[in-house]
Amino acid sequence: MSATDTPFERASDPYRVGRSRDWVSTGAGRGYVYATGHGEGGPASKRVIVGYGFWIFLLSDIVMFSAFFAAHAVLQTATAGGPSGRDLFNWWSIVAQTAFLLVSSFTCGLSAVATEARDQLWTQVALLVTGLFGLGFLVLEGRDFAGMVMQGAGPQRSAFLSSLFAVVGLHGLHVSAGLLWLGTMMAQVFVKGFRPEILRRLVCFNLFWHALDIIWVALFTIVYLIGLGR
Amino acid sequence: MDAAELTIREGIARYVIGFVLASVLTAASFYVLNTSLIWGPGIPVALVVLAIAQMGVHLVFFLHITTAPDNTNNVLALAFGVLIVALVIGGSLWIMDHLSQNVMPMHQMMQMQR
Numbered sequence: 001m002s003a004t005d006t007p008f009e010r011a012s013d014p015y016r017v018g019r020s021r022d023w024v025s026t027g028a029g030r031g032y033v034y035a036t037g038h039g040e041g042g043p044a045s046k047r048v049i050v051g052y053g054f055w056i057f058l059l060s061d062i063v064m065f066s067a068f069f070a071a072h073a074v075l076q077t078a079t080a081g082g083p084s085g086r087d088l089f090n091w092w093s094i095v096a097q098t099a100f101l102l103v104s105s106f107t108c109g110l111s112a113v114a115t116e117a118r119d120q121l122w123t124q125v126a127l128l129v130t131g132l133f134g135l136g137f138l139v140l141e142g143r144d145f146a147g148m149v150m151q152g153a154g155p156q157r158s159a160f161l162s163s164l165f166a167v168v169g170l171h172g173l174h175v176s177a178g179l180l181w182l183g184t185m186m187a188q189v190f191v192k193g194f195r196p197e198i199l200r201r202l203v204c205f206n207l208f209w210h211a212l213d214i215i216w217v218a219l220f221t222i223v224y225l226i227g228l229g230r
Numbered sequence: 231m232d233a234a235e236l237t238i239r240e241g242i243a244r245y246v247i248g249f250v251l252a253s254v255l256t257a258a259s260f261y262v263l264n265t266s267l268i269w270g271p272g273i274p275v276a277l278v279v280l281a282i283a284q285m286g287v288h289l290v291f292f293l294h295i296t297t298a299p300d301n302t303n304n305v306l307a308l309a310f311g312v313l314i315v316a317l318v319i320g321g322s323l324w325i326m327d328h329l330s331q332n333v334m335p336m337h338q339m340m341q342m343q344r
Contacts (some may be wrong), residue, residue, distance in 0.1 A: 048300050055304050059311035066315040070322035095260065102252055109245035109292055117238050210292040214285050217256075221281035225263050226274050 047200055054204040058211045061174075065215055068170055069222060072163035076227055080158035085227035088153055090144055094224050097140050098216065101175075104133035105213040112206050118194050124186055130209065131182045134175055141172050164223060171219055174212055181205055248291025255284040 043049070076085075111126030145165070148154065155165035185198075185205050192198055259280045262268050268276045289295040295304055334342075 044300065052303050052307070056307055059307055062311055063314050063318065066318045070319045073319065073323055074326040098256055102249065102256065105252075105288070105292060106245055106249040109248070110242065113238055113241035113245070116241060207293060210288060213292075214288045217281050217284050217288070221259060221277050225259060225277050228263065229273060 046196070047203065050200045051203055051207065054207055058207060062211070062215065065167070065170065065218075068163070068167040069218065072167045072223060075159040075163040078159035080160075082158040082161065083151070083153045084160065085164075085224070088148055088151070089224055089228055090147070093140050093144050094220060097137050098220055100133045100137040100140070101213050101216050104130045104137070105210055107133065108206055108209045112202070115189075115194065115199065115202055120189070120193070123189060127182060127186050127189075131179055131186075134179050134182070134209075138172060138175055138179070141168065145169075164227075167223060168219065171212070171215055174215075178205075178209055178212060181208070244291055248287055251287045251291070252284055255280050255287065259284075 107126050107129045111123050111130060114122035114126055145168075148161075153161055155162045182205065185202060188198055188201070259277055262273060262276050262280065289308070295301060295308060297305070
């Protein structure tokens with residue numbers, strides 16, 4: 001029981017559904033509620049609930065990716081007499097893409113730390129660096145695709161290549177959309193500051209960007225590393 | 231997703247540790263592929279294990295999937311998502327493998343065309 005409870009409060013609201021005992025002010029006028037873990041304290045704060053909802057969306061996105069992955073896994077050897085992964089994949093480009101995405105995930109995390117400290121400058125710097133590495137990733141991937149098409153190994157050449165362009169392209173589309181969202185968030189943080197709804201959107205963007213890196217881990221393992229071995 | 235209780239230093243340290251671990255696992259993946267450290271037929275398995283480990287590092291260090299009470303729902307949702315992904319990918323591979331085993335060999339099919 002909290003020391004600030006009066007006997008009347010304890011009697012009328014014994015499980016403190018109206019308010020959690022760990023009410024923390026983030027300085028933005030809204031409290032952040034820690035869960036007690038025993039079902040007490042009423043509904044969680046908006047930030048926790050929004051994070052959970054966005055996490056469910058991300059999992060549905062990952063299920064969609066898994067369908068594309070399944071198609072590629074089945075079709076990885078269906079080269080129809082055309083080039084296979086070993087003939088096409090540019091080793092250093094893949095290493096660089098992986099490194100770029102991992103670094104951008106790291107700087108995205110740093111921007112979250114800066115946001116917690118409500119530091120406008122460092123938040124923007126970290127978000128900008130995240131965006132630049134993401135853009136570098138897309139440029140490298142675009143060059144890979146263009147090179148493959150010019151060699152006659154475009155998506156129409158074989159089932160293997162169709163599924164390759166589909167799964168890698170889907171990931172690239174997500175990164176592109178993420179970069180647009182990143183630019184929007186940088187503008188919003190600059191104009192509106194660290195309001196509660198802006199903070200929630202930044203949490204969602206962080207989740208999205210990290211999830212993209214997780215998907216890339218699966219992608220470069222299954223498509224490129226295992227594909228190179230076939 | 232709960233971050234108000236960390237200092238800046240602890241926050242940065244968490245991301246640095248995650249970054250270093252993920253880099254090591256990535257380097258290990260590329261290394262396994264390029265050397266004969268792992269027995270040949272076992273290489274895909276090693277790569278998948280390293281990938282799963284790296285995804286775990288991402289989830290814990292970058293996405294803060296912890297065992298805190300705030301996070302229980304997220305862990306449950308993640309477990310469900312993993313189940314669906316395993317069914318979709320594993321099930322597709324299983325079914326397609328059976329189907330391809332049941333397809334007539336090519337030379338027999340050509341003979342039937344005559």
